[in-house]
Amino acid sequence: MLKTLKISFGMKNTYRVNTILYGLKQIPLVKELLPAELYGVRGLKIFASVISVIVEIFSALGGKAIYFALMVFLPAGLISENSHGILGMPDPADGFLFVFVILTIAGAIANPYMFDTGRNNYYGVVLMNMNAREVALVDFWYKIFKLVIGFMIFGIFMGLQLGADLWILILMPFFAAGVKLIGATFPLSYYEKHGKRRDSKVIGMLSVFIPLTLMGLAYGFLWLGIIIPKMVCVAIMVAGILLGLLSLKKILNFGYYREIYREILLETMNVRVGSDRLRTQATRKVISADTSITSSKSGLEYLNELFIRRHRKILWTASNRISLVALAVIALVLIAFAFFPEIKGGVNEMLMTSLPYMLFVMYLLNRGTGFTEALFINCDHSFLTYPFFKTPAAILKLFRIRLWEIIKVNLPPAVIIGAGLALILFMSGGTDNPLNYGILFVSVVGMSVFFSVHYLTIYYLLQPYTIDAEVRSSMYKVIMGVTYLVCYMGIQVHLPTFWFGIACIAFSVLYFIVSMILVYRFAPETFRIRT
């Protein structure tokens, strides 16, 4: 067992260390500094090991601290003080104990720890043929150990603040461990009886639904002031510990760890390994099988027209739906104005200051990423292996055709939203400067064009996909992340619509020009399959 523990930890650590090193290698600039043989460099490995240990301690203790603070301590303290007690105000210490007991039971149902395992164990059991029982138990005991330590520290620390008895607080982590032990026996018994794992959608939903209900009940009753008395809680805890000890027998004597482990691990590995393949399959599925779709054009226009028509579902159908929803929302706002004229003022003010918010909305609505992904998986991954497709003339001509196409797809919703915002502004009381109507409209349309240009340009300049449709460009990921972040931050920003709108329009135009220059200059070199 000790040997298994050592190997298990060793593998987990190696896996983490290599993940960290791989991560470092993905960061632009940093990767230039790293040697090619980085996985063999002792210093780097020690550095990553230290990080790995810190991550382990932090995730073990940090998680428990957050859990205790947010789920038990705060509600117990807050709700107890503000409770609408039918049976009077509960003592915060008793509330703390009550919530803890119920939540611990909920936790054991939601996650019984047993068989909740990672990739390192896959390598151990499936590839290296380690003893599955020992691997499973080591994994389980380690989690129980972390649970006891974490609950001991934070339970005592926070419980004492609320005035709870120390001896009860010391009992708490052992109760939690006992309940986890009891919880772990259920899947084992089921497997012994039925020869298969209890694994269905219903069970999956129940294991979310029941704990959530228990949680709701705990907080609800606390709020009403109805809680289980302290000594009953203590009795439940003692019973939990005793039953937990009895469960040990089942856990130690269970004979099918190997079967269950291999089953689960093979399944989870298949899902993970296949994620690129699944995405590819999903993208292939959206191709319309309608054989009446044809094109009378020729050359690259022919190719493009067939592509657009056979991908109507993810391009135009989606865009049309967004347009309809936008129309409905605008109509609803206008109807609301008629019934609740008092909201006009607020809406008017919002329109004059919250245009940055629309940046995020337009980001969410843009079909650009779906378009480029389908372009690669269903079209370019093949054509990029043919030399004629990679000639500068063909690349740039097709870029122009596609750019126009993606702008067109995104335009109807943008026009409707832009016009709708201007209309709402007018109906909500108008503006001193009539130019604002135009700015609202043009800037929203500008945002839409910007995102269309942005996604296609990035695709042509970075072409992040390998032939297996795996994204292998850290730059691409960084740019996508930054795009999201900037748009998301727009939610928080309040600027005068006039100036933000002008800036948006100017930026869109500038971005368009710069993109065209970059694509014409570099795409013939960069638009290649990643190797």
Add this chain to the structure above:
Amino acid sequence: MKFIIKHLSKSYENDLVLKDIDFTFESGKIYGLLGRNGAGKTTLFNCINRDIKRDSGELSMEVDGIERPLTPEDIGYVLSTPTVPEFLTGREFLKFFMDIHKDKIGDMKTQDEYFDYMKVAYTDRDKLLKDYSHGMKNKMQMLINIIAEPNILLLDEPLTSLDVVVAEEMKELLKSIKGGRITIFSTHILDLALDLCDEIVLLAGGVLETVDKANLDNDEFRKKIIQALKDDDPDIRPAYDMNAEYVSTADVPAGARKQPETEEGTDA
């Protein structure tokens, strides 16, 4: 017509995969490119096809005694895993390709003539390519690559995953179109190389070298090839030293090429 490679080098970080390659391919021949796993065959093809940037070197064509740089249009590249645009039907793919190349194809045939030539069944011609079988996709890819009549046809393990009938058809096809072009055929199957190819070229130690059959019988020739490949182990390829002068491995005795185990190596 000749395809000339001069001083072609390509390295990945410290690993020098192609080492100052000089080689001339001649038209009318099928070259069987053999090499160990990881020897750099695909890297070589990718460099020729400009899918990856080469570190140095020139690629050129010599037609009627006049040398000019290699252009993308000179090349047809058939990959081992056929990649076809899934959203087109076989016929549309063909039509598109013929549209693009109509000025360059000398003797343009009709779509069905091409399909007949490739033995593509009538019922398959108007199906979406995403529903094609592996062998059918491969045929389409081959067809597209040979209609444009490229001067150089690169084939990366093209027959390995085909059923025997299609594989045989492909072999006959390759033999029938080898005239007037350079065919470079990469494979791991020695019998196939011996059967199909006019020349055997080894990619070993980062350089290309022809294995001379001279007056050896097939069995001796086979042994000679295997011995030459055995001497090249890509896993112990020496690290790339920017300042070192590289000599063709052909000039170095086989035994001398193996690196002594380093200290770290023995520790592990």
